Amino acid sequence: MKIRFFNARIMPLSTNDNSCSIIEGELHTNGSKICYVGENVKDAEGFDREIDCKGNLIMPGFKNAHTHSAMTFLRSYADDLPLQEWLFNRVFPREDKLTPDDVYILTKLAIMEYLTSGITSCFDMYFFRDSIASAAIDTGYRMVLCGAVNGGAENAKTLSDEYQKFNNYNELISYQLGFHAEYTTSLDLMKEIARLSHEFKAPVFTHNSETEKEVAECKERHGKTPTALFEDLGMLEYGGGGFHCVHFNESDMNTFKSKGLWAVTNPGSNTKLASGIAPIWQMQKKGINIAIGTDGSASNNCLDMFREMFLVTGLQKIREKDAAVCDGLDVLTMAVKNGALAMGLVDSDCLAEGKNADLVMIDLNRPNMQPLNNIAKNLVYSGSKSNVKMTMVNGKILYENGEFFIGESPENIYRKCNETADRLR
């Protein structure tokens, strides 16, 4: 399948372009790859489909660098509750009842929402990873699975087996070493994970310093912060990163900088669960790598990169009492290019010949995108799901003009997800 997008504005977000510059021209895809980005082509032919973009924007898809997709069944089921009641009385008892089939269909629902928000791949930490992979493959979606061992049924062998299995599985699927969090994992298991990291020369990801309580209890148990513990265990020698990273001290930040780790921020979730505001601007000043995730829909509740982008910059402005910090263009870079690099998707980071055709068309002919003073800033400060006109993953259009092309009807998916939610309530 060869597709031509012409009459477009194109924001390639190339590796060294931090100004989010825009060219006018066209973009071609051939199979799963981008084969041309540049000026208008005269007498272009041989395409299976030609799409007149009418001046709309083509950009690389957003990358959701931390989520728990299948938690869609808990959306609006556990709001406005204290954190402990939310987790122990609402979330955990219902998660215990989930089946692999539940996770399959609930992940499909999340993928639909990602597509409406222009998110072309996710870093998904949840259980029943075969179901997650199937949901992604069946819809045509690119998913990076994150290991989630936590000392229960899953152990270091699970992690090792899955690492080898899912990194040789399907072009849409990859896998990174990971575990749930310090507070759910024994020291012995963490040591084994560190060993695996060295064996595979692979990065390790985990929840890190999401709440004050988590950090305080880690200090009680181990005499140091989670980041210091992970470093001392030798777990950070091949990169990786932390999800949330809200309650970081100076030393944690220095470790993240020196090891080239990724801080994945989740401002929607941190806001709704009252976890706090991550020191993103402080991290930016140190040159720490930052990406953005939505977290799961029990805690956010929506899976929307536009909301997250506004929150990343807005909350920093509040935190630092300075409207000039955390420039919108940097946030756009975090949401696209950085997310891809954090997840190991080095071929989905920007629009260029040979890169994966993971891209979106943004409708500029909507009132919230007008006037066109600054399109990149429009995306961060006034963009919304209503601007996503098309989402393409791996060269296939999965969402266009409000319709889904994912192999199963939305009605079916909604019906099954409601049945699941009803059963688990």
Added chain:
Amino acid sequence: MKIRFFNARIMPLSTNDNSCSIIEGELHTNGSKICYVGENVKDAEGFDREIDCKGNLIMPGFKNAHTHSAMTFLRSYADDLPLQEWLFNRVFPREDKLTPDDVYILTKLAIMEYLTSGITSCFDMYFFRDSIASAAIDTGYRMVLCGAVNGGAENAKTLSDEYQKFNNYNELISYQLGFHAEYTTSLDLMKEIARLSHEFKAPVFTHNSETEKEVAECKERHGKTPTALFEDLGMLEYGGGGFHCVHFNESDMNTFKSKGLWAVTNPGSNTKLASGIAPIWQMQKKGINIAIGTDGSASNNCLDMFREMFLVTGLQKIREKDAAVCDGLDVLTMAVKNGALAMGLVDSDCLAEGKNADLVMIDLNRPNMQPLNNIAKNLVYSGSKSNVKMTMVNGKILYENGEFFIGESPENIYRKCNETADRLR
């Protein structure tokens, strides 16, 4: 024109219903009014149009209780700047060059965006109010003009004349006494405004305690906070309220409670301009009336009640370090019913026979609204512009399935607004 909405879920948000309850049934409009809300009707006939809602939600439109519509020309033109540079180097010099025709077309652009967000009326504080009124009337939009005297060309006579003129002008237009802010208005002028309030027995609205600097300087000038000053001037005897209300002390809150004033919160703007987080939960505990506004698109930048609703509750959770405060249902009430009452639109507050037909249809058949665990919470926590399927103002459908029915083409409006933005840059 008689319109029948059937096969609907309906959230009337009736006066004494704080649980945001939902019924299944239908709603009829006749001209500008709602003439039926209730169970399904057998053999309904005599309608000009019958709309099968397919289980989607009909609810009263959102009310934007503080905005400066025509500032759309500054969207994404002045981001990531310190507040003073933003205001004095970017905003003011360009506002000086605006013409009445500019304000007309820029207001139309804002109205388009309000419609996409299900906002059926606005409390608009800007200059060239004839242009604002014309833009509203020509598009069919309901607008409450807010006086904006500030000691420049406009004075108390302007306010008095306009109050009488615009409250007898057109069924879509009304007017409330107002002035820009303490820091732009002389004491003599404020005294005259207080006198007018008594003459008309009318409420008075103004910017109040948006920034720390504003409150500190008011204390220097007058020895008291803005709220205390307004009270001492006798300006608050007939109600009214303040926009922003971020830096309130206990005494300010007590005054707002005892006088029945409206605190109109603008969390998007307060976030982006680093003004701070208003003490909304503290106000809720005191029983203060609270409504929500987007502020203008120079400072927000989008005009979207969904974003504002999430921010209202999310920022309180952060401020109070408690995920249980500021329940989503209360926020929904603020965004709909309270907004209407704040602006004096007592016939647009809920869905009931005889009320204005100011309503929206929310598309529940979208992934961010599924599953249907709690529709009201879905609106607040995961709703977006992409869920607004239809917006009706005063019995006329102005927006439906992404298309506008406002008497002028979007292309025309976009072109003119870009010309204006280019000219003023």
